[in-house]
Amino acid sequence: MKTRKILSKNPSSFIDVNNICSHTTSNKMEVNEDAIFDLQLQSCFFLGVFDGVGSSETGEFVTQISIDAITRELKLYEFRPLKYAITQSLREANRLILLRKTKASYSEIGASFTGVLVRDREICLANIGNCRAYLLRDNVIQQLTTDHTYIQELKSHGISPSQEDLVERKHVLTRMLGAVPNVNISVFPLWIWDSKDCDVEGNDVIILCSDGLYEYINIQDVADKISNCAGNYKSVCEELTQEAIANGSKDNISIVTIPLIGQLRNVLPPGYNVSIDDSKEDSFDDDNYDSAIEEYQIDNNIYVLHLIILVILFNFISIMFFLVGLN
Numbered sequence: 001m002k003t004r005k006i007l008s009k010n011p012s013s014f015i016d017v018n019n020i021c022s023h024t025t026s027n028k029m030e031v032n033e034d035a036i037f038d039l040q041l042q043s044c045f046f047l048g049v050f051d052g053v054g055s056s057e058t059g060e061f062v063t064q065i066s067i068d069a070i071t072r073e074l075k076l077y078e079f080r081p082l083k084y085a086i087t088q089s090l091r092e093a094n095r096l097i098l099l100r101k102t103k104a105s106y107s108e109i110g111a112s113f114t115g116v117l118v119r120d121r122e123i124c125l126a127n128i129g130n131c132r133a134y135l136l137r138d139n140v141i142q143q144l145t146t147d148h149t150y151i152q153e154l155k156s157h158g159i160s161p162s163q164e165d166l167v168e169r170k171h172v173l174t175r176m177l178g179a180v181p182n183v184n185i186s187v188f189p190l191w192i193w194d195s196k197d198c199d200v201e202g203n204d205v206i207i208l209c210s211d212g213l214y215e216y217i218n219i220q221d222v223a224d225k226i227s228n229c230a231g232n233y234k235s236v237c238e239e240l241t242q243e244a245i246a247n248g249s250k251d252n253i254s255i256v257t258i259p260l261i262g263q264l265r266n267v268l269p270p271g272y273n274v275s276i277d278d279s280k281e282d283s284f285d286d287d288n289y290d291s292a293i294e295e296y297q298i299d300n301n302i303y304v305l306h307l308i309i310l311v312i313l314f315n316f317i318s319i320m321f322f323l324v325g326l327n
Helices: 056-077 080-099 150-156 163-168 220-225 233-246 278-284 289-325
Strands: 002-005 022-025 036-039 046-055 112-117 121-130 132-137 140-143 188-191 205-209 253-260 263-265
Touching: 022 036, 022 233, 022 289, 036 253, 046 056, 046 205, 046 253, 056 080, 080 112, 080 121, 080 188, 112 132, 112 205, 121 132, 132 220, 132 289, 140 220, 150 163, 205 220, 233 253, 233 263
Parallel strands: none
Antiparallel strands: 002 022, 022 253, 036 046, 046 112, 112 121, 121 188, 132 140, 132 205, 188 263, 205 253
């Protein structure tokens, strides 16, 4: 069982860094397949919850693969648009997990993930699998992410899951890190508004958690306890974990609370200029980005070839004129 504060300094004046708190426990399992990971960089910081898929040993192993890959990629791409940086990082984690799956003993490994990448007042939220992100405002809690599960797919198509589905396919994932090469990760940008932008009363809290918590606790109870904790997020995270265990959770449990200084919205605040040009984000995030680079290199090679041919022709013509002059 581990509870701790996350960041040592403030990379964003719109996040209450001193009160960010995380709590994770293996609960009644021998190994904690969940992992809470934070990374502080020069221009941004990352917070995420992972839930490993597989046996007790491989589940923990695959979350560490993901963390290592994301660390390397974010250090490489931290000055790119947030959406590109977090997408490329998760794709690299996906690639490395797939490489491990070439071993027969690792054929069923994978990981769910939910997390945020933050720069100033920009927040990029990403998820794949069944870890969740919630937004708490004025004691009203809203789920920000959509589960990538068989049950959620049925609901999205207007089909009510049968009792058999709810029992036998409750934890069947339709997407996860390590499932397929061209993984589809849900990523969307959000922004923090404060009192200078509009009439903001009260501050929001982002909550990240694994299914070991939200499946065994009334989500409104989460809202009530966090709203009334008077900033003591460490205590309330531990309390919610114990409540989930008391309600029958035998899974690993993880929760992160991220208090904002302001409120979260899906549009830019008035007059706010994005620090990095996101107008180029689509080209950065294109699946054909590598092939575009390759095409550019091919075009460049053709240009060089044409130049060489022109030089040869010029030299040939010069020699011909020289020979004619001798005659």
